[in-house]
Amino acid sequence: MKKPSLCIVTPALADANNGNWQTARRWAHMLRGHYAVRLVKAWPDAQSTDDGTDILLALHARRSAASVTAWAQAHPHKPLVLALTGTDLYRDILSDASAQRSLALAQRLIVLQEQGPQALPEALRAKCRVVFQSSTRRATLPKTQAHLRAVMVGHLRDEKSPQTLFEAARLIGPDEGIFIDHIGEALDPALGKAARQTAADCPHYRWLGNQPHAATRARIQRAHVLVHTSRMEGGAHVIMEAALSGTPVLASRIAGNVGMLGADYGGYFPPGDAAALAALLRTARDGQLRGGAWLADLQTQCQLRSARFEPAAERAALLSLLAELS
Template sequence: MTKPSLCLVTPALADANNGNWQTAHRWARWLAGHYEVRVVKSWPDARTADDGTDLLLALHARRSAASVAAWAQAHPDKPLVLALTGTDLYRDIRTDASAQRSLALAHRLIVLQERAPLALPEAHRAKCHVVFQSSTRRQTLDKTREHLRVVVVGHLREEKSPETVFEAARLLSPDEGILIDHIGNALDPALGELARATAAACPHYRWLGSQPHEATRRRIQRAHLLVHPSRMEGGAHVIMEAVLSGTPVLASHMDGNLGMLGPDYGGYFPVGDAAALVARLRECRRDIAGDGGALAALQAQCSARAPLFEPTTERAALLRALAGPRQDPIP
């Protein structure tokens, strides 16, 4: 039997090495058993004239807005599914007309964590499906008691709040036994300069730049903690990768992180509050020299969330979202 044809539009291809590309690549691989899938940066593309595409799945309301509008005009009766990012939910759909239009044109919406529907206008929530992202489980490694190893993963851009990490590093003394590795490319050159300056001033802080995905996962495995200080987030890959590696998370108290870790998680600090982050890091540093109770409690909470991030869970939720009832566009 011929499989239906699906075009997956993503503004980030493999060379971007970011969360959007990881999502697109994983979804394309899984959907290949159910659809004839092609991944493109925009629609229409070179195969539009004769490919008979049955469904468009677009990532990012603003950056894929032209593709969404073109599909809606060319194929008003064919399904249009839109997956929303953090910048969509917490910035663009509030202020950007093209993102708002994408939201209205979509027949179904996909969001990546459980608090995301609350960010949508009420009229759009009925067509919203929560699809938690997933990754593979990794062995939980034994950790040294000699120092606290911390990893931060995220390209240097304003939404990820790397300044919180820089300030935290400067508040710590080199002899406190708290070592921070910061992974991510400098998408904002000014933030790259701040990272270099912080590394020069703080021997306990290293900026490692962009790293291959596998190398990043190994560093997450070896760390006592993942720190995720974002100001704006749709549902971070690195959080679920840490959870599935048995590595607890310290995260900023904002909706994207709350929707991943749950409202009762014990590892939050206020957004942008470097002093509060440092206090949590010092608490964990004291903890590894003692009985490990606080870190163990965070790890147990993360383990309880881990089933949400299993590949079988994500695959089933994604297929339900694509096959779900059609919701007419909202004028």
């Protein structure tokens, strides 16, 4: 039997090496057993010829708005699914007409964490489904008790609030036994300059720039904690990658992070509060030197959440949603 054809529109392709691309690539892999899948940057594409495509799945309400509109006009009776990013949920749909139109045209909306539906207008929540992202598990590694190694992962742009990490690094002395690795490309040149200056001024902080995904995962696995400072987030890959590696998370208390880790998680700090982040890092270091009880508690909390981030759960959620539209 011929498989239904599914086109995934993602504004970011492999060269972007960001969360949107990782999501699109993973979904394509998961769905290929059931659908004939292709990944494109925009629809219609070169293979659209009198289109035999059965379903369009678009990532990003604003950046894929032209593709969403074109599909809805060409195929008003064919399924259209829209996956929403953090900038969609917490910025664009509040004021951008093209993003709002995308929401209205889609038959189903996907959000990537359990707080996501609350960001939507109430009238749209019935067509929204939560699909947690997934990754492979990695062994929890033993960590030294001599110092604390923290890692932050995310391209340098305003939504990720790297300034919070820079300020926290400056509040921590080089002799405090806290070492910070920062991974991510400088999408904002001014933030790249700030990262270089922080590294020059603070020997315990290293900006490593963009890194291959496998190397990044290895650094998450080896770290005592993952730091996540975002002020706007749809559902961070790195949080679930840390949880699946046995690495606790210190995260800004924003909806996108609470939707991943749960309202009662013990490792939050107020968004943008560098002093609070520095204090949590010191608490983690002090606990590590005394045997790591506080970090072990955070690790247990992450472990309890990690079942949500298994590939089988993500695949089942996607297939269930698509089956609703058959």
